[in-house]
Amino acid sequence: MKVDYSLYLVTDSTQGILGDRDLTSVVQAAVEGGVTVVQYRDKTSGTAELIRTAKKLHQVTKAASIPLLINDRLDVALAMGAEGVHIGQDDIDLPTARRLLGKAAIIGVTANSVQEAVKAVEDGADYLGIGTVYATPTKEDTKSIIGPAGVRDILTEIAAISDNVATVCIGGINASNIQRVLYQSQSRLNSLDGVAVVSAIMASSDPTGAARTLRSLIATQPLFATIQASNALITNVVKIEGPRIIQALVTQSPLCHNMTNLVVQNFAANVALAIGASPIMSNNGAEAADLAKLGGSLVVNMGTVTSDGLSNYLQALRAYNAVGGPTLFDPVGAGATQQRRDAVKTLMAGGYFDVIKGNEGEIKTVAGMAGAQQRGVDSGASTLSLEEKARLVQQLATRERNIVLMTGKVDVISDGRRTYAISNGxxxxxxxxxxxxxxxxxxxxxxxxxxxxxxxAAVTGILLYEIAAEQAVSCGNAHGPGTFIPAFLDRLYHIRTVDVPAGTGFENAKIKNIIA
Known part of the structure; x- marks a missing residue:
């Protein structure tokens, strides 16, 4: 049978998830909401009880013309006539399962790594259950958390050896992250066929509504999804388009919501005003939903990260993701302490960032490079050549499907397809x-x-900022740090009030394309 794997439900009969409700009734409600596959998973009941329950579930799924798969237990699947099974790495091997169940049976295999996925494909799996994506209380024997990036690595690898194996991901997927997982896990060669969920439906007080919501989210692109940009070299267009973009900034005066460290709040607000934006300095996540509706952007700067602050960042990030508002992550001092490294992982797992901006040490930490230790918020001595920086930034941007900026004497920026070096400042x-x-x-x-x-847009912002710094000194008004700040603010203001209306301001842009 042709299977639609888009919303794959894995049951859970435990008290903590199902409670006192009837399993068959919950599955019935979920199917009415749009579930397309049901896997019956029960690790504790006896064989007779498993068969009785599976038969009840099969009546529901057959009426809806969707398959019922049994987790692990081939004997149960054979006894009650299920359409197939799902087996884990520690269960019966796939060739044996195929010999016992026959060619028509649907057999899925759990894959937590590229090696496991490749073997399952070579052995003839009909689909892969890829994960665990995020930590989840419903599966205690989790080997490792692979995240969307790990899912994408598997998708890329199996695309090279087969084009007829379906894929779903599983592990901590819910309405708040399902679109982001689908978006960020997509490779240039392959994408997921669906998402498997457990608690998001099984623990819901309204399984029908929960399933319906998930189906709707699966069917639509997230609002933050990047529009496919032109392949035209930015080096050829930014000198013309840059002033136009800054003019739009001045005309619209968008809100810039800064969740930033206490040291720079005043300076950040003054910079925003100088360029024509409207700043608000709020670290209160509770008001982010209202602010996100105003059409502006969010900066999450973890310079003074705390446990409460991290919770507020996540709340705000999800609010801006929900409406497609641009988000920027500044992982200040990311490699300095274990707390900061953990905070980076939490924030990266908690939402989507359009831009990740950091120095070499911070970008190394975000990328997960070993030994990316920092002293405080300083980057430390550079250990990478320009070409190596470009390669790292490009790879991280590809992994996250966003824009990554590594700042330094020469800035390196990439969206995964286009990579540039900027030498202004x-x-x-x-x-x-x-x-x-x-x-x-x-x-x-x-x-x-x-x-x-x-x-x-990001390149335009960098050039505006760094050309203003150059002008602050060349105009003779800055003689050191103390005089530089007011001169710098004045030049930001001058560029947007004098140069930009005249269609100028970006003539001295020092930007070049890098083939990493």
Whole structure:
């Protein structure tokens, strides 16, 4: 039978998930809401009880013309006539299962790594259950959490050896992350055929409504999804388009919601005002849902991260993701302490960031490179060549399906397809507190008004910021850190009030394409 794997329900009969409700009734309700496959999983009941329950479930699924699969127990599947089974890595091997069940049976296999996936495909699996994506209380024998990036690695690998194996991912998937998982796990060669859920439906007080919501989310692109940008080299268009984008920023004066460290709040607000944005400095996640509706952007800067702060960041991130508002992550001091490294993982798993901006040490930490230790918020001595930086930034942008910026004497930025080096700026930016943080404010503000090509928007923000720094010194008004800040703010204001209306301001852009 032809199977629609888009919304795959795995049952759970435990008290903590099902409670006192009747399993068959919950599955019936879920099927009415749009579930397309049901897997009966029960690790504790006896064989006779498993068969009785499976037969009841089969009446529900047959009436809806969808398959019922049995977890692990081939004997139960054979006894009650299920359409197939799902087997884990520690269960019966696939060739034996195929010999016992026959060619027509649907056999799925759990795959937590590329090696497991390749073997399952070579052995003839009909589909793969890829995961665990995120940590989940419903499966205690989790080997490792692979995240959307791990799912994508598996999809990429199996695309090279087969084009007829279906794939679903499983592990911690719910309405708040299902679109992001589908979006970020998609490779250039392959994409998931569906998503498997447990608690998101089984623990819901309204299984029909929960299933209906999930089906709707699966069928639509997330609002934050990047529009396919032109292949035109930004080096050829930014000098013309940059002033136009900044003019749109001035005209629209978008809200820039800064959840930033206490040291730079005042400076960040002044930078936003100087470029024409409307800043709000709020670390209160409870008001993010209202702010997100105003059409602006969000900066999450973890310079003074705390447990409460992390909770607020996540609340705000989800609010902006829900409406497609641009988000920028500044993982300040990401490699300095274990708490910060853990915070990075939590934030990356908790929502989607359009831009990740950091110095070399911070980007190494986000990418998961070993030994990416920082001293405080400083990047530390660079260990990478320009080509190596470009390769790392490009790979991370591809993994996250977003834009990654590594700041430094030469900035490197990529969206995974296009990678550029920017050589503007002045060394005095490194002598004042918060220059990196307020660059994030600038980029996020520009993103709020130009979403059709987010890489072009980010490059425009960088050039605006760094050319202003150059001008602050060349105009003779900055003689050191103390005089640089007011001169810098003045030049940001001058570019947007004088140069941009004249269609100029980006003539000195030092940007080049890098083939990493």
């Amino acid at each position: 002045h060394e005095l930016l490194g002598s004042i507190t918060g220059s990196g943080c307020t660059l994030g404010t600038t980029i996020a503000s520009v993103l709020a008004v130009h979403r059709s090509d987010k890489l072009l």
